[in-house]
Amino acid sequence: MQNTRRDFLRELGxxxxxxxxxxxxxxxxxxxxxxxxxxxxxVLFSPDGIVPxxxxxxxxxxxxxxxxxxxPLEPFKKQxxxxxxxxxxxxxxxxxxxxxxxxxxxxxxxFPGNVQGGSDTPxxxxxxxxxxxxxxxxxxxxxxxxxxxxxxxxxxxxPERADTWTRMSxxxxxxxxxxxxxxxxxxxxxxxRLKDQQSLKSVLxxxxxxxxxxxxxxxxxxxxILEEHTALVRDLEKELQAAxxxxxxxxxxxxxxxxxxxxxxxxxxxxxxxxxxxxxxxSADFARVATFQYTNSVGQARxxxxxxxxxxHDLSHEPDTNKDAQEKLTKxxxxxxxxxxxxAKRLAETPEPGGTGSLLDNTLIVWTNExxxxxxxxxxxxxxxxxxNMPGLTMGRSHKFMRxxxxxxxxxxxxxxxxxxxKFGNPxxxxxxxxxxx
Numbered sequence: 290m291q292n293t294r295r296d297f298l299r300e301l302g303x304x305x306x307x308x309x310x311x312x313x314x315x316x317x318x319x320x321x322x323x324x325x326x327x328x329x330x331x332v333l334f335s336p337d338g339i340v341p342x343x344x345x346x347x348x349x350x351x352x353x354x355x356x357x358x359x360x361p362l363e364p365f366k367k368q369x370x371x372x373x374x375x376x377x378x379x380x381x382x383x384x385x386x387x388x389x390x391x392x393x394x395x396x397x398x399x400f401p402g403n404v405q406g407g408s409d410t411p412x413x414x415x416x417x418x419x420x421x422x423x424x425x426x427x428x429x430x431x432x433x434x435x436x437x438x439x440x441x442x443x444x445x446x447x448p449e450r451a452d453t454w455t456r457m458s459x460x461x462x463x464x465x466x467x468x469x470x471x472x473x474x475x476x477x478x479x480x481x482r483l484k485d486q487q488s489l490k491s492v493l494x495x496x497x498x499x500x501x502x503x504x505x506x507x508x509x510x511x512x513x514i515l516e517e518h519t520a521l522v523r524d525l526e527k528e529l530q531a532a533x534x535x536x537x538x539x540x541x542x543x544x545x546x547x548x549x550x551x552x553x554x555x556x557x558x559x560x561x562x563x564x565x566x567x568x569x570x571x572s573a574d575f576a577r578v579a580t581f582q583y584t585n586s587v588g589q590a591r592x593x594x595x596x597x598x599x600x601x602h603d604l605s606h607e608p609d610t611n612k613d614a615q616e617k618l619t620k621x622x623x624x625x626x627x628x629x630x631x632x633a634k635r636l637a638e639t640p641e642p643g644g645t646g647s648l649l650d651n652t653l654i655v656w657t658n659e660x661x662x663x664x665x666x667x668x669x670x671x672x673x674x675x676x677x678n679m680p681g682l683t684m685g686r687s688h689k690f691m692r693x694x695x696x697x698x699x700x701x702x703x704x705x706x707x708x709x710x711x712k713f714g715n716p717x718x719x720x721x722x723x724x725x726x727x
Contacts, residue, residue, distance in 0.1 A: 325433070328706055329571055329577045330578050330653050330655070330679075330702060331567070331580070331653070331654045332421055332579075332580045332655045333580075333629055333654060333657070334390070334580070334581065334659075335583045335588075336587065336601070336602070336659060337601050337659075338661055338667075339622050339662065340662075342356075343615075343619040345373050346373075346687045349689050351685055357619055359623075359626055360623065361630040362633075368649070368677055368678065368684045370674070371675075372726075373687070374688070374690030374691055375670070375673050375694075376669045377668035377669075377695050378695070378715075378718045379396060379397060379714070379715060380398070381399060381412075382401050382402070382409075382411065382412035383411070383412030384406030384407045384666070385409075385666035385667070385668055386406060386666070387404065387586065389668060390454060390659040391453050392415060392714075393657065393695075394419035395420075396417070396696040396714020397415060397417035397714040399413060399415055400413040404454075412453055414463045415465070416463070417459065418459055418462070419457065419466075420703060424578050424708060425439045425440040426439075434577070437575045438570075439578065440576050441469075441578075442458050442466050442579070443563050443567055443579060443582070444563075444581070445581075445582070446583065446590060451465065451467065454586040454587050468580065468581075468582045470559070470582075472562040472566060475566050479566065479570060479573075500519060503515060514642050517640075522569070553591055553593075556583075556590060564628065564631055564632045565635065568632070568636055583625060588602060589601060589602045595621070595624060604617055605660075605663025606664050609664070618663070629674070629676060632654060636648040636652050650678050651678065653682070654677050655702070656673070656674045656675075659671075669692060673695070680707075681701065681705050681726065682705065683727050693720070693724065694718035695718075696719050697719060698724055699713050700713050701724050703723075
């Protein structure tokens, strides 16, 4: 696929920098991909558990009411699948936060290590590949489904340190994958230019002559897709430049108390930029698998834009009798759900290039967490909320399972891509195979 496009560029005398703008043009796609669905997956992570009473619907089946934490999903209720009773059964070394995030997508134990969590035994990295990377490898093995990057790992406010609490994606045993939480760095990865916030220059300006030549050399359908791509890239550049200007406060940035990064209050803006970049990446077919990580396990964001001064992790340790803390945690999880809803909205309003429907019609977003409940540190009833579409899943339902291992859900995700594996992670927790969600 890439060779065909590079040959096309070479024949027209264009620079390789124009390659990202050819990635999703149907006439240059591999013959086997034309007319085929492009199934996509996003795993979205937020930390520290949820408030069960304001999160889980009381009903099961098609008729259910979204509780306060999930109300932002009301416009997508018919495309939402809520899975209560899915549990992380993996045990071994590490505290619940560490095993919660480190085993979340791998379904297998952590290695022994020297990272100490509370009074639990210390642990290291996960001992297996994560399901996002497993699916990526499956897709990249075939020219019909291979993409430029295979997968993208994004984040918002992920700590610079690397330890078991900060990684959920693994390329293999002892191989954590670091998310990119700087939109300028992500933009540079996608479009071949990495500039700091002060000197960000338009990629499109440099490529104007090449893009003009491309427009004259492709079909009308390709030309329309190319115009949409360049328009969205221009919008993203403007957003990045606006964010750069807003970040210049005109004086030295004061040191904040430990545990708060200086861009804490920019989380809403960073979230929007990252989501917009992810949607653009899917539309351009740069990747079909992505992870999106808000902070980290034991995340301590202070959501002052919600009127909340306390750190999220501190609040999550408060007892259920602390009604103020419960209300604030509900607001926090509702904010994360609003980010999920924004991602769904952006996908829903973006047409499927070269196909029918929208990107959301061919994308499953899985929102999850490392804990079922913060103050008990339980790994039971891990939140799994799915939005969008995937083969084998019937959306618009609320399920309540009886403590099923989450490995079976990971198998379901693989099967949704046609990857018919029978075991993933610890085989003891794979039971009867994928969950029946049809």
